[in-house]
Amino acid sequence: MDYSRRRKELLALVNQLRAVGAQSELDLPRITIIGNQSAGKSSVVEAISGINLPRDAGTCTRCPIECRLTSASGPWRCNIKIRKEYDSRGRRLDEIREVPFGSTILDKADVEPALRRAQFAVLNAQIDKETILTTSLDKLEELAATGKSLSFSRNVVCVDLEGPELTDLSFIDLPGIIQNAPDDKTISLVEELALFHTKGNCLILVAIPMTDDIENQKALRLARQVDPEGERTIGVMTKPDMIGPGSKKALDLWLEVIEGRRHPLLHGYYCTRQPDDEQRNKQISSAEARSLEGSFFRNTPPWATSLHTQRFGTANLTSALSRLLIDIINRSLPDIKKEAAKQLTSCRGDLSSLPELIEEEPVTYILNEVIAFCVEFDQFIKGGSGERAQLIQDHRRAYEVLKRKVRRTVPRFVPFTKDEDNFMADDPLDGEEEAEGNTSSEELGSLNLTDMRRHIKKSITRELPNNVPFEAKVALINDFQQTWRTASIDECFERVMVSTVGLLTDLVNRRFERHSLLRNDVHELMLKLVEKHYGRCLMFLEAALEAEETPFTQNTHYLQTTTDKWLSKYKSLRAERNQSTAVPKPSSDANPASSQAEPVSAKPSAAPQAQEPKPEAVNELLSLLAKCGYTGVTVEDLGKLKPADEYETELQVMAEVRGYFQVAYKRIIDNVPNFIDLRFLKALGKDMQRFLITELGLGTASANEKCAQYLVEDPLMVARRAELKARVKRLESVQRELNNLRL
Template identity: 50%
Template sequence: MDPKPNELSGSQYALRRKELLSLLKQLRATGSQGELDLPRITVIGNQSAGKSSVVEAISGITVPRDAGTCTRCPMECRLSSSTNRWTCQISIRREYDASGSLLDKVSETPFGHVIIDKNNVELALRRAQVAVLNPDLDPSDILRASADDLTKAPFVSSQSLAFSRDIICVDLEGPELTDLAFIDLPGLIQNAEPRTIKLVEDMVVSHIKGNCLILVALPMTDDIENQKALRLARQEDPDGRRTIGVMTKPDMLTAGSTKARDIWLDIIEGRRHPLVHGYYCTRQPDDAQRAAEITPSEAREAEANFFSSTHPWSTSAHKERFGTVHLVATLSRLLVGIINDTLPRILAEAASKLETCSRELATLPEELRGDPATHMLKLLTTFCDDVQRSTSTGSDASQLIHRNRDAYASFKSAIRKTAPNFIPAVLYDLDGNPSGQHEEAAETSLGVDDLTKAKPFFLNNMRDHIKQSVTRELPNNVPFSAKADLIMQFQEGWHAAIAVCFTAVRQQVEAMLEQRVKDTFYRYDHLEGHIRIFIAEIVQKHFDACSSILLPVLKFETTPYTQNTHYLAESHAKWLGIYKEARSSSRSSQPAHKKRKVDQGQSQAIRASQSKPPSPAPTGFVSGSNGFSRKRPATDDEHPEGESERDLQIKEALAALSALGYHGVKPEDLARLVPPDEYETELQMMAEVRGYFQIAYKRIIDNVPSMIDYMFVKAVAEDMQSFLISKFALGTADATERCSAFLADNPMVVIKRKELSARKDRLEEVKHALHTFGLS
């Protein structure tokens, strides 16, 4: 004999069952099912499969079922046995927004007052469904509407949803109820728009996944192979471990449907389409009995009489498979078992997800609190302090300073390459006449400065230049303008070199500022854009200011001037020695195959043949104090120790001069002993201009970087804070309002923070509920 509900309620098992179902209700009410796979029973079936009858039989209430009416949203029924009188409370749980996304905060809102008369439940459910399908309507208007009103505007309109995923919750309590909870889904439809068919199907599939007992309503008037609901259940539960079949409408089989009865009997007794939990067969009141307002107890008695008197059900050995009472008892037992078994896993899953959620929240910037203008000032101060550190000394500035040094080094190299390329030789053509045209071969063999990229300038070029510059001067007087013109010539490329250097430094400063902007303002898109505009403005401002100073500095250099006369004299003497030595030492070293000849103080071209292989002329100098460019290749007369005969002769000469009391004489000084050269004036001119280049070169490669560093790099950093404070008008009356707009978080950050915060709240509620229940 089956235990009665009130007997179960008094048992220890019933108490545990009630506690578990109460916990499940609490978890679902907070929307935890969006985060965790909570245990549940879901009732599905094709439209007109008798699903509503099963729901009525289990819950004891009447649901809307007249022609043209169907379930258009999920209904969650929560039954609780009690010794108190029967009551019903309908609530609406909105879980999704208009776009179908899960709401941040899920809660259940009571819809209407507590119902104590079962006859009022059907109309209340109709009203609740209208409220779910029309979320913009005032609930109080819906609660006052009659059944007839609910079929008209504004309760039915083009704005009404066809279906909704939000849930109608029905809490039933009474002495004839068994503790149980289940979700009734809209029936699967066939004759509708493809979009609507798919919407309902997707809703069903989403509910029957995971930790769910699937209760499938199977009308016995149709072939089981035609049941779409059963196919979806098999799709999600291929092993049949979570599916329970409930056969409906056995009284609709005609007397002649013997084969159909046999097939269904085989299914009930497990010989066809087996399921782990098997199938149950129920018989619900027909239309006439419902019209006569048959009571639940009378309906169960009529059901028992039907199965005990109707073949072949009356002769089946599986009596426990027939009747709603057996179905309800099994569902209650299975649901409680699943809840009890999965609670520890749910707690662990909730704890893990809560930890992950907290970590993700920690990566997001905190929500702005306090006065926006104060926060803006703090941000600007932090940014400007970082910029100051990046442009001063210390580890923070190392990257920018190193890159600027590279730009300054390139600038130095570019200026050095503009040095006059004076060649202490006369270039002759094939007829032995001085030629103004230079040849690469001559430049290579006679050049004394490998670093310069300037056009070669020979002695005959210098003579022509002086001649063209002479006006009223006395003989043997070189006009100052001749020197000034040559000086201006090597300065022609300096403007471009300065521009390249300054642009490179500006790019490095801009790159540093961009990184600091990202580091400080990354969370404020609107503010970040304005900061970039303001920074571009201040950078341009100081770039223009520094450029306006660099231009005069460059103009100053066009007028030769120095007070460093000592260094100028040394440089002039040094280069005069280098030029004379190069001219003297190359007299006997010109190749015989030259197409053009270079005269080294002779009045005629070098003869076309020589008796032994030539040695190349020097092409530069080794150090600032040595006029010799490099040693000539060794000959057959090479000294055993590797010194050439000329080197030994020079040493002997220096030793002899020292013995005579002429101390401190250097190899390059010997060039002064060379007899006067017919191009002595030109050589002196070359040495003087080249010597002055050293003065101007050293001056410009120090002054330009210093000015750029002081008037641009440091000026931008020092002016940044006051400039930005002025731009954002901090301290004015509307500063707070304006800063509030600038400090609005990135919309994606706001959405992410809101979503994570909502998830964290839900998970914390789950964890608290489980701990309160006794799990830890």
């Protein structure tokens, strides 16, 4: 492929990328022309492009003008477009495109007024395009003077030029740098515009008037801010004809600059001479202007004697700019392609992380979401593995705490009188040790035999002798039951409720996260439903507790077994105490000192031996009784031959109440969790779907309107999705253009 064709393709590619807004995503190669006001910048632009720009005080360049030149064998023509990249508040638009402004121009004389209209359209976006195209320029100037027009804009006027005398080149002409203005805001805006367009992968062409000291060039100072090493900056010196032959010192200084001996730049400096006002008024052609320029540099010292002839004239400048731009594009394309692919992948990922746009009917969508929410909660109710086990595990922990707290209400009966030593050890429940924090009988209060006798006596009214009133036992039972609700059951139910509400809140937030209004309403409805079933379940728990106030059980075998067990234990403790405190007789051993009695133990003996009958003797006694006709006698029956304990009645009451505790304890620690699970948790799950559908009004005539309001998205989410979609579309377009070009 020849160089000329390759150059056209590369420039066409970059121009197309800019047309779709790729410059907002990628650092596209470009040439930007900057200069102070009245620095001759517009004359340089006119010389390169071959068209005239607006020059009146009120119509000079007030927005970026992108000139795209294409060498063509056909007749000269011009098309003007407007690329709107920013809204009225200066925010970058999501979708960028170029809109044609007017028809194709075939006469160069028509370009300047067309540019006036295009720039007016950019500065007055509130006026429609057709009005601007059909209104006279004088009338437009009057409208601009009303103060409603912007002073400057970031949006771009694009000028596509084709013709046989043009060089393949594109560049951006920026408004002139202002030295003085009525307000600093205008100065800052123009300077920010220059800094923005000259950063990155940009060749900076700075117009430098030779009528001013190079050190005073503000545009050159701005270029140094973004290109401190001078690797991207090209100086174009203007107005050489304004320096008289007598200003030899100034001429020598400028010659040293152009020949690279002062203020050097990597790409150096060029010098052009443009038509003066008289020649412009004569409307000389571009060819005539270039001929006069060539004659000036050939015949005017010190330029005529310089060996750097390639640095003089617009043609040399244009050729160099075209070559440098193509070189940059060639070098940058592989990186641009990689960066475009990287950003496209990133944008697609960001877009996929956002909720998709809802296309279903609002009622259908919300109904499906409500059903899915209820199904998800039901899965937690059923339990399972992983996250779904969380709720039931929380509830089981609450029930374990309930079990321990009810267990700690066990009545602490001491089978000794007030005056007898207290040898009562820890009181495990049916062989079960406390899981944590055993509570002593002193902390919970205890009842000894003296207390029990007094309690029974106070309860006697019309009973016959040796009859214990049933009310005496009921009172003792009610004593250990009275703290079950406040200290155990209410706390357990509260923990279950808090755990359930916490899960529901998480599920609501996850399911309805993107719709804040719907999320808030569903959350409030969930709290309302929880409160409803909490109250209903509480009634069942209260009924269960009320039923416990009247002692009853059909589990008579277990009651009798535990009663007998505790009666035996209490009697054993008393027997052990009597054995431990008994004083042994003096020994008949010849050495009395060696047979002194053991000291009295302060604790019950684990295996008392002083009175323990020998197994051989017991078996012999049972055999003798059998021979005498007393068959079926057991070792336990022999114990009945011992004299009755004077506190037999009190021990029996203690054993019965203690045995009944175990019956009631085991019943309540099962019934409470069962009621909570059935009448609260499962009832909540069963009622939820119907409740939400009813309360959200999904079956009413106004459901569609109400649901549509629910689905109004967060404006930030809408803006973010639109931005990402626009970026994906833009980058896909960029990628297509890049793929169409062979790198």
